[in-house]
Amino acid sequence: MAVMQETTRIVLAGKEPRSTRRPRSTGGWLIVAGKVILSAVFIIASLFPLAWMVIAGFKSKTEVVETPFQFFPEVWLWQNYAQILADPTFLQTLVWTFFGAVLFTVGSLAVNSLAAYAFARLDFRFKGTIWAIVITTMFIPGMTILLTSFIVVTRLSMLDTLAVLVIPGLASAAMVFFIRQFYLNIPKSLEEAAMLDGCGRWGIFVRIFLPLSKPPFVVMGITAFLAYWNSYVWPILTITSPERFVLQQYLATFRSERSTELGLLMAGSVLAAAPVIILFLIFQRQIIGNIKMAGLK
């Protein structure tokens, strides 16, 4: 469930990282060679398993785990990719998961940015108490509430619907925290001018804060999209009809039920991983730029 994964990922946003880089040591060729080798090891270790998945996706049924072992396929089979894409269930699952992920992303940005604005700018009774309660929810481990959340959605008769995948994870204290941090840094003078023009709180939020929210929305939106796209445990508890399966559930089921069609499974995995990898590569600068540890020293 999306509620639970993000607690360890909270990034403490705040001051900009120092741009001064360490003076590069002008070592001899031995040091340069060492750096090149070390870089290669890190890059291979992190990318090789993915490359292996792509290569295996081109292999025939028997070739994937063939003895004796062969690194590259005998013939590169595009058929696996064509075949899995021609499978109506896979395609439907892909589209269904994408649709749910978009709903989830938009919904969570809406719910959490509204609250973030209230905590950043409005004065109201019990503000401190409500804030404390919201923050506390970040530290509740997923497993503790997994079982009772299941009971709750059962009672609300949400089981086996899109709603059970989207709604329970929408509210996220980590996201409220992150967006609020950003809103606190928006200069007050902007909204004071708008207020003089007779703009209400809602108007200020929609016309001033939302247009400025792109940076936190990109980072948090991708986090939410990934959480939905990669979720597995919550769907296998709550979704039982195969036609409503999400992608990860489909892949895991495929693996256990059609265990001989490994080439096809690998092709499916590639197609399931591709959208999020592309998404990450497009926004890598923003995502990586947001990981900083200000204030922890």
Add this chain to the structure above:
Amino acid sequence: MATQAVQERRAIRQRKNRYRYRDNKTAYWFLLPLVVLLGIFVIWPAIYAGFLSFQDWSFYKDPEFVGLRNYQSVLKDPLFLATIGRGFLFVLMTVPVMLVLAFLFGSLVVSVSRRAASFLKVSIYVPTIISAVIASIIFVLIYNYSGGLLNAFLGVFGIDPIAWIGDPKWALLAIAVPAIWLGMGLTSLIMVAAMVDIPAEYYEAAAMEGANWWQKTAYITIPQMKNVVLYLLITGFVAAIQQFELPLVMTQGGPLDSTTLPNLFIFNHFRNDVNVGYSIAAALLLFVVLGTISALVFKFVNSERLVD
């Protein structure tokens, strides 16, 4: 007289409050969706979990108060206690390796050109966005006994094939590797960010004194990174001991329970056992244990810092 003054003061305060809380109504509208959703799907389940842990309850009958009996049976269950030990073993297999590798990675990134640094950072982060299910599928394929990449590779050096996920001796390690693979990205990048934050002047001064890389690392980088390492240690510990998606998909906890980590144990119990109270008590206990350990580690390091 006195009462009049009190009344006046109260009136002033009320007026002030009215001004101070003039956003009350608007604010509650802004907060409504968040509060309702958190209330129904997080806060209520948490309270309910606390309540059910003292009950004998299943989907088929009404709850019955049994006091601490669920907790007792969890704590007396050798199977559950074994999963805790296994959880710690798993932490030892993953967290130190990740921290050392991430430190190495950070030292590498701050010493290369800007372009190489950003390429390295993107590469190391890519696995982070891959799902546990897909990671499991890839690694199970690599671990395949007769036709897997790993055994073929080891075969080149004359090592006999090993049943990585079929042998209780190796299975937990076989799950630790994809866990490290998935977790390295965030750990490394936090490490990099912290290293970039260390003022460059320190290194310049050290260089002037003729310090080498080892001395700089031992006397500047490591002491400066203490809190970040602590943060990564605690978050890494909490994440690793809660890991259960990888064993769920890769081994279903087997062979011979050798990969049944605490959360997987609770999860399986919940799916197979009608006594929900037991599972919930176990989950709450784990929560308490985790919280205590985090607090203790935190306290320990804090007191150390006071000393030096």
